[in-house]
Amino acid sequence: MSIMNVLTQQCVLCGDSLNRSFGICDPCQQELPTPVNGCQRCGIEMGPEPSACGYCGQCLSDPPAFDRCIALCRYEYPIRELIASFKFHARFAEGQALAKLLAERVLNCYEPDDMPQSLLPVPLHPRRLRERGYNQSVELARAVGRRCNIPIALHYCRRTRSTPSQKGLSADERAVNLRNAFVLDQNGSAKPPRHIAIVDDVVTTMTTVNTIARMLRAAGHSRIDVICLARVS
Numbered sequence: 433m434s435i436m437n438v439l440t441q442q443c444v445l446c447g448d449s450l451n452r453s454f455g456i457c458d459p460c461q462q463e464l465p466t467p468v469n470g471c472q473r474c475g476i477e478m479g480p481e482p483s484a485c486g487y488c489g490q491c492l493s494d495p496p497a498f499d500r501c502i503a504l505c506r507y508e509y510p511i512r513e514l515i516a517s518f519k520f521h522a523r524f525a526e527g528q529a530l531a532k533l534l535a536e537r538v539l540n541c542y543e544p545d546d547m548p549q550s551l552l553p554v555p556l557h558p559r560r561l562r563e564r565g566y567n568q569s570v571e572l573a574r575a576v577g578r579r580c581n582i583p584i585a586l587h588y589c590r591r592t593r594s595t596p597s598q599k600g601l602s603a604d605e606r607a608v609n610l611r612n613a614f615v616l617d618q619n620g621s622a623k624p625p626r627h628i629a630i631v632d633d634v635v636t637t638m639t640t641v642n643t644i645a646r647m648l649r650a651a652g653h654s655r656i657d658v659i660c661l662a663r664v665s
């Protein structure tokens with residue numbers, strides 16, 4: 433199915449043929465759940481009446497460890513379904529379509545001289561990687577990196593513990609669940625520059641990206657962004 437889509441260049445949502453290899457046709461792109469009035473820091477949607485300063489109440493009182501979150505979409509139909517196809521059923525046409533849209537968004541969100549200097553895909557535990565065969569965040573980072581000319585820090589951050597699913601856990605339980613789950617390879621020669629962007633498929637409660645962002649901050653990275661396909665509001 434997915435390989436057919438790649439070969440015939442059909443829109444992965446409506447099946448219409450495409451005049452370019454972009455994966456999602458223009459009318460379908462127009463209907464994607466694009467975030468409106470996102471908080472300038474954490475990206476969460478603030479609804480029709482955003483705060484004058486551009487930040488949500490949570491970020492004003494207790495900001496996350498990262499500086500900015502760029503989300504392609506809200507975590508809703510049909511993005512949610514496309515992500516699931518890509519992540520759990522190895523449908524690379526869907527993944528490629530999403531990745532290309534994300535890369536365009538990233539390109540539009542930064543001034544050329546203000547781009548992140550490195551992309552850090554959220555790592556999977558090696559066992560999970562073996563089971564799945566690919567890391568969806570690495571695939572996204574590759575597409576963004578190619579389009580925006582940003583190198584990828586593939587081995588800088590490792591997942592050392594296979595954490596149980598975060599589903600159904602409270603914020604505190606998630607934090608405990610993730611404690612010591614990641615480690616940075618600071619002794620290697622490949623330490624990325626100061627401005628780094630964490631790449632994840634879906635940002636839900638921010639626990640994962642916050643955990644990594646805190647480690648990056650402690651390691652001396654002064655600007656830390658998050659780039660994701662979908663932000664759960």
Ligand SMILES: [Zn+2]
Nearest residue numbers: 443446457460
């Ligand atoms: Zn379409």
Ligand SMILES: [Zn+2]
Nearest residue numbers: 471474488491
């Ligand atoms: Zn916020």
